[in-house]
Amino acid sequence: MATGIRDKVAILGMGCSRFGERWDSGSEHLAAEAFSEALDDAGIEKNQIEAVWSGSALDNINVGNSAIPLAMALRLEGIPISRMENMCATGTETLRGAAYAVASGAVDIAMAIGVEKLKDTGYGGLPAPTKGTLNDLWFPYGSAPAGFAQLAAGYRAKYGTSREDLKRALAHVSWKSHQNGVKSPKAHIRKAIDKDTILNAPIIAEPLGLFDCCGVSDGAACAIVTTPEIARSLGKTDIVTIKAMQLSLSAGRESATADWDGSYVRNTRIASQKAYAEAGIRNPREELSLMEVHDCFSITELVTMEDLGVSKDGQAVNDILDGFYDADGSVPCQIDGGLKCFGHPIAASGLRMTYENYLQILGRAGERQIKDARIGLSHNLGGVPYNGVAAVSIIGRYEQ
């Protein structure tokens, strides 16, 4: 019986570049920025890193395929570096690779790094990717916001929520993240926006308006991991360990059968239940100190509150409007601004979320520090709600 990776892997150091429209920086600069912070934080030398998982999601507009560009950028010679791509879960996937390498005993020190340079396309939003020669023949290629907006139609139909009530809850989601982003020095968007402006913004994909969509940003984030014992031997006293890392992918049930009603994301439910079991969490609403979820669009954050089991099904609208997830609420969500305001350089996002949880648990989050952060959950969604990948990871204080 597998025992999982709970407390087998410690985070030795982390780094995160400033996110945003980094017109002055290429992928190689962003990677170096996150890497050097992580290396300083870990307190080790570059040559102590034994294996690397390197994430970049959109190779056609980023640095190209393989991990060679990363090896070149950081001059990491002669060690195994794997390139990882699993849509928006890419960053978390690099951490899973590095954590598994350490947990297996294959290496003592491994690194995860995600880099994305999105602002070299010449337009806002993401480019439309191909999905293979068969899908190209029949698949309607819509935008990402319209893909996630399908949840709004499904949610309204299931719970009989009025368009207006749903829109108000969605506005609160984005309003809260804008409030939080102001206190994040590395965030892409650091500006509070009032709810009327959010509600009256131009529609991108019904019902999502401009402020219901996250920032498209350049950025990189990095984690160096080892075992708790080695971390201690390297002089770390305040240790953060990985409690769980789980992943779930669609195999067609949601998009090709009537089994899915459009009001939730099945992969998040599966991955979070497994993660809670791995981490030993019985009541996430009570036990989680904070959450960094995949708020690519406001509707995604809304259903994720139910998918993670923090809000009851059909109750996320009320919890959100009650301020349950606000900075001063019971379980602050997106305390760093989230994808919405911190930004969303795809392959860096999962690591950026872990970075915020890590800072909060260590009490290093500055102005936005919450009280007594012990357990932080991060969540990524790649692809679309009905055809995608969900990653849930949980980190916390090492208390042994």
Added chain:
Amino acid sequence: MQVKGISAYGAYVPSLRMSRKAIAQAHSWALPSLRGLGKGTRAFCSWDEDAITMAVESVRNCLKNGADGAAPIGALTFASTTAPFADYQNATSVAAATGLPSNIQASDASGSLRAGTSALLNALQNSRSESALIVASDCRLAKPGSVQEMHYGAGSAALAVGSDNIIARFVGSESNATQFADHYRRSGADHDYYWEERWVRDEGYMKIVPATVNTLLEKTGTPADAIQHFCMPGTLARLGAGLAKKLGINPEAVVDNFAADIGDTGSPQALLMLIAALEKASPGERILVVGFGAGCDALLLEATDAITEYQPAVPLSTVNDHARTVEHYNQLLSFSGQLQLDWGMRAEVDNKVSISQLYRSQDQVTGFNGGECSSCGAVQFPILSTCVKCGSTEPMSRKSLADESARVATYSSDNLQYYPAPPMYWGLVQFDNGARLLMEMVDVNAESFDVGTPLRMTYRIKQKDDSRGLHRYFWKATPF
């Protein structure tokens, strides 16, 4: 010899109608004389429709209206002057999308607006099949500011020809080939070139048609006043009435030429008028159909007793029920490719079709067949190697989704994605038989559209590959 005739029909006209007043107004700064023609509407193709997609819809309607009966269909002729392909048989594309078997005789007919009547005549006289389909389809392009731009329409007509259950029997025909250039279009050219209307009428229609029709009436022993339905295509003013008078045909017999709301559809026009006549005809009534272009075809048909029992599921008389009148003249130009808007960088995508992949998955993509699992019965699209429900790897049988009833499961209207007719509606379509897939949704009325809205399937262009010319065709969902 067995009596041949028409056993079923199907028609299709795009739902888009351009206001002629809007066309005239757009040109009024330069061409004020067009104002006199600015009445009514004309049909035009959406950006994702062409002669093939319209032909698919009219053939599907023809099959629903009885052609899919007892007699096996052995031939399909596609007639058009605006066929998308010069060499890649259009008829075969239509057959593949309408589920016709591959052991049919398929052919394309073209060369003049007479292509539709000639194809019908050929099937009536020469087809050895128990049942042959002919379909005429045209999406006519006119130069901006031309008189033709006001007149031209778009549409398709399909007819089943056979010996069983015929609703109109073939009595006789007469043809004439005359090198008469009322208009012409060189291969590869976009627009027709026309000669003076008065000459076209006086030297062309008024001489060639009467000579041909009179010979037909004579040899079949039919007095002109015994014609109850006179189908005379063309939109020159009072053309049908003038010819009826000259021929001695009753003025009431002249069948409406759809000029007011649909326009001159080209090769299908005579056949659409024939269908209109069949929808009104009583047993024994005679229908005279004329095709004009580089000479003339004249066909005489007589409604049979069976016509009283014939109940088409999709009658032509409902063709305007879903018509939507457009007041933006630029939309017509943009949809027909005559106005290149700046769609932004998102439109800069390469839409190259993998031809080997298309061939491998043709029954799914063109025929819209899902797979039915032999173990659990789940119907699914696309057909992958393993059943989505039970995981069986047994080969799946084919199950057509084209005529399955379906509803909206989820949707959004997408303003961000590049789309030639924004916003792009798309989402999950749930079929009653259990299949579900993500589809584009077209001709949507935003006010009445929501989860649960009933949908039907329509064959359209998915994406255009303007650099290689092989567009992707696939099915889209549209509200009932």
